[in-house]
Amino acid sequence: MHRSVLVDEVIEFLKPEPAELILDATVGCGGHAEEILKRITPGGRLIGIDCDEKALEIAQERLRKFSGIFQLIYDNFKNLDKILARLNIKRIDGTLFDLGISSLQIDDASRGFSFRSPARLDMRMDEGLKMSAYEFVNSASFYELDGILKDYGGERYHKRIARAIVEQRQKDPIVNTTELARIIYKATPGYYRRSKIDPATRTFQAIRIAVNNELANLKDGLDKISHYLEPGGRLVVISFHSLEDRIVKRHFKEMVKKNIYVNLTKKPVIPKQAEVEENPRARSAKLRAVIENVSRSF
Ligand SMILES: C[S@@+](CC[C@H](N)C(=O)[O-])C[C@H]1O[C@@H](n2cnc3c(N)ncnc32)[C@H](O)[C@@H]1O
Numbered sequence: 001m002h003r004s005v006l007v008d009e010v011i012e013f014l015k016p017e018p019a020e021l022i023l024d025a026t027v028g029c030g031g032h033a034e035e036i037l038k039r040i041t042p043g044g045r046l047i048g049i050d051c052d053e054k055a056l057e058i059a060q061e062r063l064r065k066f067s068g069i070f071q072l073i074y075d076n077f078k079n080l081d082k083i084l085a086r087l088n089i090k091r092i093d094g095t096l097f098d099l100g101i102s103s104l105q106i107d108d109a110s111r112g113f114s115f116r117s118p119a120r121l122d123m124r125m126d127e128g129l130k131m132s133a134y135e136f137v138n139s140a141s142f143y144e145l146d147g148i149l150k151d152y153g154g155e156r157y158h159k160r161i162a163r164a165i166v167e168q169r170q171k172d173p174i175v176n177t178t179e180l181a182r183i184i185y186k187a188t189p190g191y192y193r194r195s196k197i198d199p200a201t202r203t204f205q206a207i208r209i210a211v212n213n214e215l216a217n218l219k220d221g222l223d224k225i226s227h228y229l230e231p232g233g234r235l236v237v238i239s240f241h242s243l244e245d246r247i248v249k250r251h252f253k254e255m256v257k258k259n260i261y262v263n264l265t266k267k268p269v270i271p272k273q274a275e276v277e278e279n280p281r282a283r284s285a286k287l288r289a290v291i292e293n294v295s296r297s298f
Pocket residue numbers: 002003004005025026027028029030031032033049050051052055075076077078098099100101102125126217218
């Protein structure tokens with residue numbers, strides 16, 4: 001089961017209250033949603049979106065006791081305008097984006113996110129997507145691979161790794177996670193292989209971001225949600241790597257400049273030591289929050 005991060009902090013900044021309408025744009029296994037639902041009853045409503053059908057099944061079960069006051073939607077949050085239009089929702093009191101992948105996804109070896117267990121390269125959060133990591137790794141051009149490893153992975157040996165991937169797939173397609181990890185290992189220098197971070201970490205992150213189009217989706221989701229927040233409505237975003245955090249930070253800065261949002265977190269909020277000790281996956285989490293300007297006129 002996925003352990004939700006920064007739960008107290010999410011509640012502190014989202015301030016869910018009875019009768020409010022909250023959008024959980026990445027409901028996952030429903031951990032944050034459960035805490036939100038406890039606070040918006042009576043009279044509240046929660047809409048939970050996720051692009052992973054398996055996560056939604058778990059959330060549905062977990063939130064059963066709140067049945068009738070939440071709805072789970074299998075979709076991508078980049079489509080939140082269409083989703084809300086279908087539900088005839090025009091205004092929202094608060095929204096949470098808890099980005100990235102869940103433990104459910106990374107711990108299920110068969111989904112091909114992890115280089116530690118052998119599985120077919122996949123990495124799709126939404127198993128309905130046409131292109132998986134297998135297609136991407138075996139069809140992207142050298143330049144595309146090189147650029148993605150550099151930009152999305154911050155991988156120092158991007159050229160060497162991209163070249164090794166292209167050379168290997170000319171012989172045979174690269175099918176497995178561990179096979180790709182071995183190619184990366186062989187393409188990088190000795191000192192790098194011995195460092196604390198596995199040499200495959202950055203390449204796997206980069207491919208995952210590309211396959212799931214994570215950065216473009218985040219920009220779309222953030223752009224769209226501002227049209228739905230009530231004045232005084234709150235938006236909380238948790239990101240897990242610097243590329244996401246940069247997008248959130250820039251977007252909030254622009255919106256504050258336009259007088260649409262007021263910033264609630266001058267610096268990103270990070271988990272306390274105790275939380276990181278209990279849940280190491282929380283260590284890279286950064287929370288930023290804004291509130292829709294009450295003096296804004298529509
Ligand atoms: C960190 S988990 C959320 C965990 C959840 N807050 C909880 O407490 O259980 C992130 C979730 O976001 C989903 N996700 C990521 N990008 C998405 C997108 N663009 N649209 C919809 N869901 C997305 C993933 O499938 C994953 O289930």
